[in-house]
Amino acid sequence: MTGDSVLVPRSSGTQNLAMQFFDRVAISGDHEAFRYRQGDNWVSVTWHETAERVTRLAAGLLALGMTAEQPIGIASSTRYEWILADLANMCAGAATTTVYPSTNAGDTAYILADSESRIVFAEDEIQLAKLDARRADLPDLERIVVFDGHADGDWVMTLDDLEEVGAKHLIEHPGCVREASEAILADRLATLIYTSGTTGRPKGVRLSHRAWVYQGEAVAAMGLLDENDLQLLWLPMAHSFGKVLLTAQLACGFVSAIDGRVDKIVDNLAAVRPTFMGAAPRIFEKAHARIVTTQQARGGIRAKLFDSAFKLGRTVDARRIAGQHVPLRTRVQHKLFDRLVFSRIRQAFGGRIRFFVSGSAPLNPEIADWFHAAGLLILEGYGLTETAGGGFINRPDNYKLGTVGLPFDGTSVRIGDQDEVQISGPCVMTGYHHMPEATITTFTADRWLRTGDMGAIDPDGFLTITGRIKDLFKTTGGKYVAPSVIETKFMSLCPYASRFLVFGEAHNYCVALITLDEDVISGWATNNGLEGASYTELVQSPAVRQLVDGYVDQLNTELNRWETVKKWALLDHDLTVESGELTPSLKAKRGVIAEQYREVLDALYR
Numbered sequence: 132m133t134g135d136s137v138l139v140p141r142s143s144g145t146q147n148l149a150m151q152f153f154d155r156v157a158i159s160g161d162h163e164a165f166r167y168r169q170g171d172n173w174v175s176v177t178w179h180e181t182a183e184r185v186t187r188l189a190a191g192l193l194a195l196g197m198t199a200e201q202p203i204g205i206a207s208s209t210r211y212e213w214i215l216a217d218l219a220n221m222c223a224g225a226a227t228t229t230v231y232p233s234t235n236a237g238d239t240a241y242i243l244a245d246s247e248s249r250i251v252f253a254e255d256e257i258q259l260a261k262l263d264a265r266r267a268d269l270p271d272l273e274r275i276v277v278f279d280g281h282a283d284g285d286w287v288m289t290l291d292d293l294e295e296v297g298a299k300h301l302i303e304h305p306g307c308v309r310e311a312s313e314a315i316l317a318d319r320l321a322t323l324i325y326t327s328g329t330t331g332r333p334k335g336v337r338l339s340h341r342a343w344v345y346q347g348e349a350v351a352a353m354g355l356l357d358e359n360d361l362q363l364l365w366l367p368m369a370h371s372f373g374k375v376l377l378t379a380q381l382a383c384g385f386v387s388a389i390d391g392r393v394d395k396i397v398d399n400l401a402a403v404r405p406t407f408m409g410a411a412p413r414i415f416e417k418a419h420a421r422i423v424t425t426q427q428a429r430g431g432i433r434a435k436l437f438d439s440a441f442k443l444g445r446t447v448d449a450r451r452i453a454g455q456h457v458p459l460r461t462r463v464q465h466k467l468f469d470r471l472v473f474s475r476i477r478q479a480f481g482g483r484i485r486f487f488v489s490g491s492a493p494l495n496p497e498i499a500d501w502f503h504a505a506g507l508l509i510l511e512g513y514g515l516t517e518t519a520g521g522g523f524i525n526r527p528d529n530y531k532l533g534t535v536g537l538p539f540d541g542t543s544v545r546i547g548d549q550d551e552v553q554i555s556g557p558c559v560m561t562g563y564h565h566m567p568e569a570t571i572t573t574f575t576a577d578r579w580l581r582t583g584d585m586g587a588i589d590p591d592g593f594l595t596i597t598g599r600i601k602d603l604f605k606t607t608g609g610k611y612v613a614p615s616v617i618e619t620k621f622m623s624l625c626p627y628a629s630r631f632l633v634f635g636e637a638h639n640y641c642v643a644l645i646t647l648d649e650d651v652i653s654g655w656a657t658n659n660g661l662e663g664a665s666y667t668e669l670v671q672s673p674a675v676r677q678l679v680d681g682y683v684d685q686l687n688t689e690l691n692r693w694e695t696v697k698k699w700a701l702l703d704h705d706l707t708v709e710s711g712e713l714t715p716s717l718k719a720k721r722g723v724i725a726e727q728y729r730e731v732l733d734a735l736y737r
Contacts, residue, residue: 147340148321149222149312151347151381156182159384162358166388166403167211173388173402181215184294188219189308191297195250195274199224200320202246205369206230206239206261207254209391212278212290213368214377216252221321221340224311228323228335229369231715232258233708238333240265242325245565246335247271252290255279259287317341323564324371326516335564338371342519345557346375347382349539353526356407360385360485363405365396370716371520372490376409397479404481409488413717415498415509420626420651422476428658440468444504452532473505486510486527490520491716493596493615496533497623503532511535513596517573517580518542519558523594534593544588545579549600552586553579602721604636610693612641617686617694625682627652629705632719633696634732642735643699644728645679646706670701698735702728 145151156178164178197203203225207213220227228246230239232254239261243251253259253275262275275287282288300307321340325333350356356379364387366373380387388403396414426437447465450457457465477484486508489499494511502509512524513535523544525536538544542556559580562570573581585598598613605611614633621631621643629648635641649666652675656664659674669675679701687695706712712724725732 145344145348146317147221147312147315147319148343148378148381149218149224149315151344151378152185152218152221153182153312155381155384159358162384163386165211165214166386168390176211181218184215185218185222186308187294187297187301188215188290189222189297189311190300190304191293191295192219192223192225192250193304193307193311194296194300195293197223197225197250199314201225202228202248202320202323204228204230204243204246204248204251206232206234206251206258207278207368208232209365209368209373209389210254210278211389212252212254214387214389215290216276217368217377221315222308222312224315224319226320226323229325229374231367231369231708233715234261236261236264240268242333242335243272244269246323246325250274250276252276252278253280315340317344318561320561322374324369324374324516334566334569336516337561337564338519339561342558342560343374343378345541346519346521346539347378347380349521349541349558350375350379351382352540353524355527356383356385358384360406361403361483362387363396363399363403363408364389365391365393365399366409366411367391367715370491371514371516372409372411375514375520400481401479404483406483406485407488408484409490411491411717412489412494412498413492415487415489415502416495416622417648417651419498419501420648421654422479423626424651424654428654436468437472440472441501441504443468444473445500448500448504469506476505477507480507488512488524490514492718493619495619495623499532513594514558515580515582517560517582518554518556519560522554522556522558525593531589531591531593534589534595536594537592538594544594546586546588547575547579547581550585550587550597551600552582552584552594552596554582555579604634606635606641606693607637607639608693610691612694614641617641617690617696620689621682621686624685625679627655627678628682630719632721632724634725638736640697641694642732643683643696644702644724644731645699646702646704647675647679649705667703670703676701700728700731700735702731 145154159178161177161179163175164181166173166175203220205213205216205227217227228242228248230242249271251272253262259275259277259280276290276293277287278290282292318339318341320337321343322338323335325335362385364376368374388405390399426434443464447457447461484507489509490512494509499509508527510525510530514520514522521539522542523535523538530536542554542558545553547553553575575581583600584596585600586594586596588594598615602614603611612635617633618631622628627647628645630646632644633641647670652669656662656669661669661672661674683696683699706719708715712720714720
C-alpha cells in the first residue's frame with residue numbers, strides 16, 4: 132500500500148496510540164484483527180487490511196488540514212467504522228471527541244462546540260440531522276464524514292470520499308502519516324470523553340496518549356489475554372470502558388468481533404463463541420433474571436433440579452474459596468449437576484468463555500456468586516473516565532468476588548477523608564477541558580485524584596467500593612443511609628426488577644421507586660393468568676403488586692430499622708436514556724428522577 136513505511140515498529144518503545152497500533156500491525160500483520168457484521172454474515176479483516184484503510188483515512192484528515200491535538204468528533208454506535216475513525220484520528224496526530232449516539236441534539240452540539248471539533252464522523256442520517264438542526268451553534272465544524280449516507284456537496288462527505296482524498300495525498304506525501312504518528316509525544320491529548328454525569332453539563336475529560344498506552348500495556352503485563360483470544364465487543368466506544376478494550380487489543384493482539392446492538396448480544400455470543408467479553412452489570416443481571424425466571428416457570432422436576440444444582444454449586448464454591456476439602460460424594464453430585472445444568476448455561480454464552488469483565492458500575496455480589504457457581508467467572512474491575520476507564524481488576528488466578536480487585540501495576544490507591552478512594556498513576560487525566568476550577572477541586576493538594584467513591588482496602592490489597600459519597604443522605608432521625616447498598620440487596624432478591632431507587636433525604640423514613648423488566652415480568656404473567664397484559668396493566672395489577680411487596684418485605688428483614696423501605700411505588704414504564712433519566716452508561720440520574728417524580732415521592736410521604 133502507499134505509505135507502507137508507517138508499519139515499521141519503533142525501536143525506542145511505544146509512546147503513543149498510533150505507534151502502538153502500527154507496532155501491532157508489524158507483529159500480527161496477516162492475522163485476523165476484527166470481525167464485523169455485513170448483513171447476516173460476519174466479515175473478517177486482518178491487521179494489515181485495517182492498517183491500509185486507517186493510513187488512507189489518516190492521510191485524508193491531514194489533507195483536510197488537521198493539526199496536532201485537533202479534536203475530531205465521532206457520533207456513532209459501536210461498529211468497525213468507529214474503530215477505523217478513532218485509529219485514523221490517532222495516526223494523524225489529532226484527538227477523538229466521543230459522542231454517544233443517544234445524546235440529544237443540544238448536548239451533541241455543546242460537546243462538539245466546547246471541544247472545538249472541526250470534523251465529525253457521523254454514523255447515519257439520525258446523527259446528521261442533529262448536526263443540521265444545530266449548525267448555527269457549531270461555528271468550528273467544517274466537515275462531516277458519514278459512515279452511512281451520501282455526500283451533499285456542502286459540508287458532508289462519505290468515508291469512502293475521505294479515503295480517496297487520503298490516497299491522493301499519500302501519492303504526493305508518502306511519509307506523512309508516519310511522520311505525524313512518530314511526532315506524537317506521550318503527554319499529547321488523545322481523547323476527550325465527556326462524562327454524562329448525573330447533574331449539570333457534561334465535563335470533557337482530557338486523556339493523554341500516555342494514559343491509554345499505559346492501560347494496554349498494564350493489561351498485557353497481567354497475562355490475561357493473547358492472540359488466541361476473541362472478544363465480543365458491543366460496549367459503547369464513546370465510554371472509556373470500550374476504549375480500554377481497544378487499547379488492550381493493540382497491546383495483546385486478540386481478535387474483536389464488533390456489533391454494538393445490545394439486543395443481539397445473546398445471538399452473537401452463540402455465533403461468535405468468544406473467549407471473553409466486557410459488559411456493564413445490567414447485562415449480567417438481565418441474563419441471570421431471564422434464566423432463573425424461565426426455570427421457575429417450567430416448574431416440576433426441572434425447576435427442582437435447577438435449584439438443587441445452584442444450592443450445591445454455591446456450597447462447593449464456598450468450600451473451595453475457603454480452602455476447605457470437598458467430600459467425594461459432593462464432588463460426584465457437583466459433576467452431575469455440571470453436566471445437566473451448568474454446562475447448558477455456559478453453552479448459552481457460546482461455550483468458550485474463560486471470563487467476563489464487569490465495569491462501569493458496581494456488580495451485585497450475588498450475581499457474581501451465581502455465575503461463578505455455574506462455572507462462569509466475572510472479573511469485576513474499577514475505574515472512572517478520569518482514570519482512562521481502568522485502574523483495578525480481579526485476576527483469573529487471584530480474585531475475590533465482591534471486590535474490584537487489585538490495582539494495575541503503576542497505579543497507586545489510598546483511602547482519604549470520608550473513606551474516599553483516591554488514585555494516582557499514569558492513567559489519571561490531565562484535567563477537565565475548559566474547566567480549570569473543576570480540575571483543581573478534583574485533585575488533592577498533592578495531585579491525587581478524588582474519585583468521589585467510598586471504599587476500603589483489605590490486608591491483601593483488594594479494593595471494595597462501598598458507595599458514592601454524594602449519594603449518602605441523612606434522615607430526620609439523624610441516621611445516614613447509603614441507598615446503593617439497599618438497592619443492590621433488592622436487585623439480588625427480585626429477578627423481576629429493572630430499577631430500585633431509594634430516597635429519604637430530610638424525611639423520617641425511606642421510600643423507593645421501582646421499575647420492572649418488561650420481558651421478565653411478561654414471562655411471569657404468562658404463567659400466572661395474566662398473559663397478554665401490557666406492562667402498564669401488569670404494574671397496576673394486585674397480583675404483581677403483591678409479588679413485589681413480598682420482595683420488599685424480604686429486603687427489610689436484612690436492613691437496619693432506619694434503612695427499611697416503608698413505602699414504594701411502581702412506575703408504569705422503565706427508565707431510559709432518551710428520557711434523560713439514565714446516563715448513556717445506564718447510571719440513574721437521581722436528581723433528575725427525584726424531580727421528575729416529585730409528586731409520586733411526595734405522595735409516599737403523605
